[in-house]
Amino acid sequence: MPLRANDPTRKCWLEVPENSDFPIQNIPFGVFITKDDVVTIGTRIGDYAIDLGALQQMNYFEGIELTDDMFMQDTLNDFISDGKKTWRLVRNRIAELFDATNPKLRDNAKHREVVIFNLEDVEMQLPVLIGDYTDFYSSKEHATNVGKMFRDPENALLPNWLHIPVGYHGRSSTIVPSGIPVHRPHGQTLPPGNDTPIFGPSKLVDFELEMGFITTDSNIMGEPIPVDEAEQHIFGMVLFNDWSARDIQKWEYVPLGPFLAKNFASSMSPWIVTLDALEPFRTEGPEQEPTPLEYLQQEGKHAFDIKLQVALQPEGGNENVICNSNFKYMYWSMSQQLAHHTVNGCRVNSGDLMGSGTISGPTPDSFGSMLELSWGGKQPLTLDDGTERKFINDNDTVIMRGYCQNDNVRIGFGEVSSKLLPAYSKR
Amino acid sequence: MPLRANDPTRKCWLEVPENSDFPIQNIPFGVFITKDDVVTIGTRIGDYAIDLGALQQMNYFEGIELTDDMFMQDTLNDFISDGKKTWRLVRNRIAELFDATNPKLRDNAKHREVVIFNLEDVEMQLPVLIGDYTDFYSSKEHATNVGKMFRDPENALLPNWLHIPVGYHGRSSTIVPSGIPVHRPHGQTLPPGNDTPIFGPSKLVDFELEMGFITTDSNIMGEPIPVDEAEQHIFGMVLFNDWSARDIQKWEYVPLGPFLAKNFASSMSPWIVTLDALEPFRTEGPEQEPTPLEYLQQEGKHAFDIKLQVALQPEGGNENVICNSNFKYMYWSMSQQLAHHTVNGCRVNSGDLMGSGTISGPTPDSFGSMLELSWGGKQPLTLDDGTERKFINDNDTVIMRGYCQNDNVRIGFGEVSSKLLPAYSKR
Numbered sequence: 001m002p003l004r005a006n007d008p009t010r011k012c013w014l015e016v017p018e019n020s021d022f023p024i025q026n027i028p029f030g031v032f033i034t035k036d037d038v039v040t041i042g043t044r045i046g047d048y049a050i051d052l053g054a055l056q057q058m059n060y061f062e063g064i065e066l067t068d069d070m071f072m073q074d075t076l077n078d079f080i081s082d083g084k085k086t087w088r089l090v091r092n093r094i095a096e097l098f099d100a101t102n103p104k105l106r107d108n109a110k111h112r113e114v115v116i117f118n119l120e121d122v123e124m125q126l127p128v129l130i131g132d133y134t135d136f137y138s139s140k141e142h143a144t145n146v147g148k149m150f151r152d153p154e155n156a157l158l159p160n161w162l163h164i165p166v167g168y169h170g171r172s173s174t175i176v177p178s179g180i181p182v183h184r185p186h187g188q189t190l191p192p193g194n195d196t197p198i199f200g201p202s203k204l205v206d207f208e209l210e211m212g213f214i215t216t217d218s219n220i221m222g223e224p225i226p227v228d229e230a231e232q233h234i235f236g237m238v239l240f241n242d243w244s245a246r247d248i249q250k251w252e253y254v255p256l257g258p259f260l261a262k263n264f265a266s267s268m269s270p271w272i273v274t275l276d277a278l279e280p281f282r283t284e285g286p287e288q289e290p291t292p293l294e295y296l297q298q299e300g301k302h303a304f305d306i307k308l309q310v311a312l313q314p315e316g317g318n319e320n321v322i323c324n325s326n327f328k329y330m331y332w333s334m335s336q337q338l339a340h341h342t343v344n345g346c347r348v349n350s351g352d353l354m355g356s357g358t359i360s361g362p363t364p365d366s367f368g369s370m371l372e373l374s375w376g377g378k379q380p381l382t383l384d385d386g387t388e389r390k391f392i393n394d395n396d397t398v399i400m401r402g403y404c405q406n407d408n409v410r411i412g413f414g415e416v417s418s419k420l421l422p423a424y425s426k427r
Numbered sequence: 428m429p430l431r432a433n434d435p436t437r438k439c440w441l442e443v444p445e446n447s448d449f450p451i452q453n454i455p456f457g458v459f460i461t462k463d464d465v466v467t468i469g470t471r472i473g474d475y476a477i478d479l480g481a482l483q484q485m486n487y488f489e490g491i492e493l494t495d496d497m498f499m500q501d502t503l504n505d506f507i508s509d510g511k512k513t514w515r516l517v518r519n520r521i522a523e524l525f526d527a528t529n530p531k532l533r534d535n536a537k538h539r540e541v542v543i544f545n546l547e548d549v550e551m552q553l554p555v556l557i558g559d560y561t562d563f564y565s566s567k568e569h570a571t572n573v574g575k576m577f578r579d580p581e582n583a584l585l586p587n588w589l590h591i592p593v594g595y596h597g598r599s600s601t602i603v604p605s606g607i608p609v610h611r612p613h614g615q616t617l618p619p620g621n622d623t624p625i626f627g628p629s630k631l632v633d634f635e636l637e638m639g640f641i642t643t644d645s646n647i648m649g650e651p652i653p654v655d656e657a658e659q660h661i662f663g664m665v666l667f668n669d670w671s672a673r674d675i676q677k678w679e680y681v682p683l684g685p686f687l688a689k690n691f692a693s694s695m696s697p698w699i700v701t702l703d704a705l706e707p708f709r710t711e712g713p714e715q716e717p718t719p720l721e722y723l724q725q726e727g728k729h730a731f732d733i734k735l736q737v738a739l740q741p742e743g744g745n746e747n748v749i750c751n752s753n754f755k756y757m758y759w760s761m762s763q764q765l766a767h768h769t770v771n772g773c774r775v776n777s778g779d780l781m782g783s784g785t786i787s788g789p790t791p792d793s794f795g796s797m798l799e800l801s802w803g804g805k806q807p808l809t810l811d812d813g814t815e816r817k818f819i820n821d822n823d824t825v826i827m828r829g830y831c832q833n834d835n836v837r838i839g840f841g842e843v844s845s846k847l848l849p850a851y852s853k854r
Contacts, residue, residue, distance in 0.1 A: 343687070
């Protein structure tokens with residue numbers, strides 16, 4: 001099926017600001033609540049939120065096989081479960097409907113009124129019910145930086161890293177959408193020189209610049225997804241801030257991995273950009289040496305050129321850009337991650353989230369965490385207000401943005417922005 | 428509210444076999460499908476499955492505040508979400524209804540016919556939709572055994588172990604009820620002496636004898652559950668076999684913990700036995716030295732005396748009991764686990780599952796995994812058919828059972844039984 005929705009020459013009858021992440025070629029999917037407290041599935045064009053539930057009720061999806069209330073739901077799970085063919089039909093239909101030359105909705109003021117909202121008048125929700133959340137660790141630069149700091153600088157990468165897209169399970173109950181503030185966590189830490197741990201608020205709260213991909217129902221239990229088919233099972237991508245408490249992590253993580261250091265919160269951008277929309281931005285990933293085992297080998301371009309940026313904004317201050325990275329730096333591709341995840345027969349469901357792991361690039365200004373940017377606190381960053389940061393302070397806001405750009409079109413993710421509140425105390 | 432359902436003197440008008448795990452004092456909760464393909468929530472007395480949905484439709488729960496379709500659902504999540512007071516009212520009502528002296532249902536043949544099924548005529552389902560699954564590592568004997576085998580025998584316990592109920596996130600999508608067979612997983616391993624990994628079916632598939640507890644909605648995000656309140660948020664317990672592939676685990680687990688070695692399958696018993704039913708079996712847990720940090724300190728008895736047994740049954744052969752253990756050996760209590768899990772503000776939802784970790788006792792015949800029973804394969808077990816086992820063979824069935832017993836009553840869990848199928852191959 002042609003990706004007609006991607007046609008770069010298409011113009012939209014809705015106003016789209018210059019350099020918007022959301023031209024008519026994007027058509028991401030999300031869930032929002034309107035002023036009238038209606039929950040609906042929607043898309044975004046420019047700074048407008050489009051109510052797909054209302055469009056469905058008024059028959060604008062006629063001819064596409066959808067259950068009656070497909071878009072009148074509070075998660076995208078059922079829609080995602082319908083599979084790639086349906087996603088494409090719906091994106092194509094939306095593109096046609098908002099095509100500058102199509103008068104059908106454009107000239108129907110009554111319909112426009114119940115379908116199109118200003119973005120500031122809706123409240124974005126988590127777009128999926130996340131059954132399971134897995135986090136990978138697939139940036140070689142990030143794994144090397146961490147290895148240099150905490151283990152042996154001469155053998156920074158562990159022996160399995162170049163063979164396995166290393167990953168672990170995270171907690172889905174604490175994944176929140178952009179805009180929801182997050183408390184600094186309490187926990188156990190072992191201060192340097194101590195024999196026994198202490199309890200208190202974490203002193204080393206960090207962000208991790210990640211992206212996540214959302215899967216559809218992919219397999220029955222026991223059945224692997226071949227690497228060459230994996231992308232068929234990926235619905236789309238989001239920006240993802242995997243909040244981390246480094247001091248809690250250091251004390252707790254042996255031998256079973258990070259737990260409370262991570263599961264207090266993760267923040268994600270609310271619009272899922274489809275893999276289809278990202279198609280023009282495929283690129284080569286890093287060379288893989290040694291050659292991976294056969295079930296991880298793939299031909300063609302499976303990396304995506306997505307420019308990523310992190311800004312830190314102190315309370316009442318300006319945004320300070322502290323990192324410029326790119327999703328294409330990932331050593332392991334999403335299809336390799338999904339093939340690996342299921343090679344043992346692990347079942348993947350609609351709405352599952354897979355995080356990339358921290359996305360660090362080759363240069364120090366592309367490192368995707370404070371841990372790396374300040375090199376373990378040894379090289380604090382100086383902000384434009386003269387204050388220094390080794391890690392994240394109370395009331396700092398961390399803002400991540402990402403977009404793809406070629407000569408024809410810009411496809412972006414908007415942002416995931418979240419403020420770190422002081423540690424919780426019962427009032 | 429008195430635990431009237433626990434009255435040990437109560438007799439039931441249904442026949443209950445001697446030494447049944449499910450006398451009228453148990454009243455566990457589960458979900459089953461009837462011969463007519465109706466899914467319902469139910470309980471079990473003796474070898475009968477009781478349809479609580481049918482009972483509700485016929486008004487037997489009158490006077491208890493329940494939504495109209497509370498028991499006509501395919502998971503217990505909503506019921507669990509209603510909280511401890513409701514659980515008690517319902518258990519008390521069921522106890523009264525089946526009390527030998529109560530003619531109401533006993534003498535109504537028409538009602539009995541649509542409410543009471545022979546166990547073999549229903550198909551047990553997973554009783555909850557598990558949002559998140561956490562696995563702890565709370566048996567000191569197990570952690571010590573593993574430490575001795577894989578690390579330093581002189582310092583078998585890692586420094587954090589006596590301070591933290593160590594835990595990590597598992598995958599909920601591959602948790603299956605008793606009776607569902609499980610495929611031997613494929614994966615990467617590094618054979619001894621190799622420089623590079625190979626791919627193939629795991630050679631070292633193991634069980635882990637665990638129990639799990641099911642939580643209710645416990646807190647808002649950011650808010651810890653104090654250790655003294657934690658048991659209020661625990662609905663009940665199940666038997667749990669945390670299938671593990673030791674060779675995959677060994678190669679993949681550094682530095683982020685076990686992943687594909689565990690997430691191919693876990694098996695659980697289908698009836699959730701309430702914490703209320705286990706009340707008579709509280710006992711002292713092991714002494715905790717050093718004293719834990721304040722947020723983990725608790726008074727009173729928070730361990731439970733639950734006898735546990737593992738049997739291995741080769742294809743066409745007899746059950747061989749290979750392990751006798753007890754839940755009371757757990758160093759960290761469930762309330763300490765839950766308090767720790769939420770001390771950073773991690774949100775816990777209704778239907779979440781928390782595994783205990785392998786439950787090993789002090790003697791070699793009480794070790795809860797083949798890894799420990801065969802001491803890393805060095806001391807194979809001999810079965811009654813003369814064959815040896817270091818780990819689990821294809822077509823072996825692993826059966827775990829558990830029950831509590833005092834002079835008055837026996838409260839049990841039934842079993843979790845699952846067969847290991849050969850590695851998956853596409854036909």
